[in-house]
Amino acid sequence: MAITAPRGTQDILPGESYRWQFVERLVLEAASKYGFQEIRTPTFEQLDLFCRSVGDTTDVVQKEMFEVKAQKGTDLFALKPEGTAGVVRSAIEKSLLNDALPFKACYITPCFRHERPQAGRLREFHQFGCEMFGSKSPSADVEIISIANHIFQMLDIKGIELNINSIGCPTCRADYHRALKEYFTAKKDVLCGTCLERLDKNPMRILDCKCPTCQEVAKDAPIVLDYLCEDCKTHFDGVQTRLHTLGIPFQINTKIVRGLDYYTKTVFEFISNDIGAQGTICGGGRYDGLVEQLGGKPTPALGFGMGIERLLMLLQAQGITIPEPRACELYIGSMGEKANIKACELTNQLRAEGFYVECDLMDRSVKAQMKYANKIKAQYSFVLGDNELETGKANLKDMQTSEQKEIDFNNDLMNILYDAMLAREANLITEQIGEDAFSRILGMDK
Known part of the structure; x- marks a missing residue:
């Protein structure tokens, strides 16, 4: 079990x-x-x-x-x-x-x-x-x-x-305790067992009882403000x-x-x-x-x-949506051992610069890799193979619009991801919690 x-x-x-x-x-x-x-x-x-x-x-x-x-x-x-x-x-x-x-x-x-x-x-x-x-x-x-x-x-x-x-x-509460004790003693026949114990030790606790009968009795109890x-x-x-x-x-x-x-x-x-x-x-x-x-x-x-x-x-x-966690900025797919090694290298270089990047760790097919990239809501993806390794260029795909453009993956990625990250996070937060709340949160960090 x-x-x-x-x-x-x-x-x-x-x-x-x-x-x-x-x-x-x-x-x-x-x-x-x-x-x-x-x-x-x-x-x-x-x-x-x-x-x-x-x-x-x-x-x-x-x-x-x-x-x-x-x-x-x-x-x-x-x-x-x-x-x-x-x-x-x-x-x-x-x-x-x-x-x-x-x-x-x-x-x-x-x-x-x-x-x-x-x-x-x-x-x-x-x-x-x-x-x-x-x-x-x-x-x-x-x-x-x-x-x-x-x-x-x-x-x-x-x-x-x-x-x-x-x-x-403690001084004025002593008078209040005496008044409460006198009030509840006259009604002790309907108090729960716990409140009967409280009656001698701390009658104020009766006011906090969750028992419906005790709550009803407490409605007409003396008011503490009258004894301050x-x-x-x-x-x-x-x-x-x-x-x-x-x-x-x-x-x-x-x-x-x-x-x-x-x-x-x-x-x-x-x-x-x-x-x-x-x-x-x-x-x-x-x-x-x-x-x-x-x-x-x-x-x-x-x-x-x-x-x-x-x-x-x-x-x-109240329907107040909290900003979702940071999504993957880039998924680097690969075909073959050499391409996977290069994907791992690029992934760790970009992570060191502060980006959220993933690559294949499961030896999946390219099709399965792209399905995974969709599941983790990657913003961009590209796939490395023998041709990409030779030319240093790959087709960067916007996973939301399916638009593609050729990039130099050794030199262009940093600027592309940095601009995309800023725009994505700002839009996400303002859409989910509103510009006023976003401004308050930014002000909190100053």
Whole structure:
């Protein structure tokens, strides 16, 4: 019996990987405009890192985390369920927060959660994230939000909605917890078993429950904004003022609490209705106490995570076409051993100059070689035989128009391919994503 991929995972095939490469390059370039540099942390970490940061009352820790134990030794590890905790651990361990602040880091990483697989929710998924340390200003909140908004604008995504909320600080949240506990205790007969446990440990988690009965009960629960202290109110007002100033539309959604315990004050989500139930494309907020919680000095911090799979689903749902990968510029066919050797020589010379060139590696007939050239969408082709080797000339065929012209293949190819490559790539990109988007992407590289 053939071995298949684990449930909830997917292979990113060669015919699809170019879409990932395009998006990954774009998000990293966008973050670099804001001063964020890439960080890469391990795929697995000490189990305690996530229990302490994510929260041992969350679904992530209680139900979804992949725990890993070596055959020898007693250390317990976990595959990372999210990206923030590893970045915080690294920043503390490598003393990155002792340098000039704010410290800004971004990443693309695989994450792992043992959830029921469905569209937009896999057991192995990928996150693009940005994390900022050192600033308690609402300007930092808006800068983090602006990066995500900038990415959506660059991709020309429509109809995405920014929802924001404040869940306060530990001081004012204590009052809110008491109000929630009182409210849900009176309705505990209809709460699910998990939420009955949350009632004593962390009643805010009930607001994030996926059980329909609990969701219905939560509709009339106390609102966190009514319990904010003066500092948290002022901060949240400052976030809203700056979003208005930058022209970033938003709405306040008091039901947003995020699924991880480390959040404080501002929380936000970018939501789309175009990809079904898993409509949150990006989510984040502040986690001002997390650095201290994990052993560092008190340091305000904030960030977001953006699901790459969901972003790609959204692009597809909105009909936003990603430029296809570079096609073969030239296929050099051959007849006979000497011609094949010359074809290999020319192929490698042209590749060294930056062109995508192929030649026969399968000892095919000329007819089969041309069929292959068509399949790989070669722009040009020519065939070498004894006569071509003797004269140094061959008939270059445009594979789209079937037009042919005689060329000196030792001297003319470089200029022909260079001009054709520039024209082909520029036309391809502008046709597929539009001139405005193409201009934005070119501007990103400046």
